[in-house]
Amino acid sequence: WPVFADDIDAILELKRQRNAVILAHNYQTPEIFHCVADIVGDSLALARKAMAVEADVIVLAGVHFMAETAKLLNPKKTVLIPDLKAGCSLADSITAADVRLLRQRYPGVPVVTYVNTSVEVKAESDICCTSSNAKILVESLGVARVIMLPDEYLAQNIAAQTDVEIIAWKGHCEVHERFTPADIRQLREDHPGVTVLAHPECPPDVVVEADFSGSTAAMSDYVGSQKPPRVVLMTECSMSDNIAVEHPDVEFIRPCNLCPHMKRITLANIHLALEQNRHEVRIEPEIAARARLAVERMLAV
Ligand code: 13P
Ligand code: SF4
Secondary structure (H helix, E strand, C coil): CHHHHHHHHHHHHHHHHHCEEEEEECCCCHHHHHHCCCEEECHHHHHHHHHCCCCCEEEEECCHHHHHHHHHHCCCCEEECCCCCCCCCCHHHCCHHHHHHHHHHCCCCCEEEECCCCHHHHHCCCEEECCCCHHHHHHHCCCCEEEEECEHHHHHHHHCCCCCEEEECCECCCCHHHCCHHHHHHHHHHCCCCEEEECCCCCHHHHHHCCEECCHHHHHHHHHHHCCCEEEEECEHHHHHHHHCCCCCCEEECCCECCCCHHHCCHHHHHHHHHHCCCECCCCHHHHHHHHHHHHHHHHC
């Protein structure tokens, strides 16, 4: 803790001076999540909360698409991302031109786009979704077939829960694609009685073997409400670290995978972001208008 204390003190002071708030995703490290963040949550919660921020400055402790979403929903605020390279393998898997080609191939089929995408891809989409609301959104459209981008596994996991036909793209999350059903079987053997929770970005054969699948917020809620004696979260490592503190009676088993993009955000670069106003998210107005529509349609459902 002493190594973090100077940055924490400076960040708290700069937040006061600049009238700033820090929004942190559930995958941020505990010193960010517990010591400097004002609002924490999954992608959907961060989007909703970003829209209601009244402070002048939003620092997004998360990845780039989350900062773009905050800027779309609260465009008059200064939105800062402490490291521009905090990307996402899903967002990198598809371009706006790819979406235009898909529309030509499947004329009239609505495009449902995961928020883990660039603002340019959102601008080509009909509606966005997150892992919290994907099934509801797909069904809300009242059509027999949708294109769901870009996470192939999320699309397949939703397809297993609905009659709507889903045309998927081949993007994957580099963190969740590495979990296997064999990992789960080994865990159950090594830790009898363990409850297995899997994020829906995991491959379908992993989700099928898990006891529960849901967004990062849904996994956190599950632990809070069910209080399993032993639990493993098939997701990013900081998730268990962040919620373990609230659940001293739950044993967290920790094979997990790090997201290198989320881990680019540190106390040191949050400090610099606030001190030097970097890196400000700017979105071309015409693209912002179209992308905002897709995100707002999601929030309205
Ligand atoms: P959540 O919306 O569940 O927080 O997921 C975001 C993410 O990037 C998962 O890898
Ligand atoms: Fe993207 Fe996966 Fe990292 Fe989430 S965990 S930000 S989906 S690479």
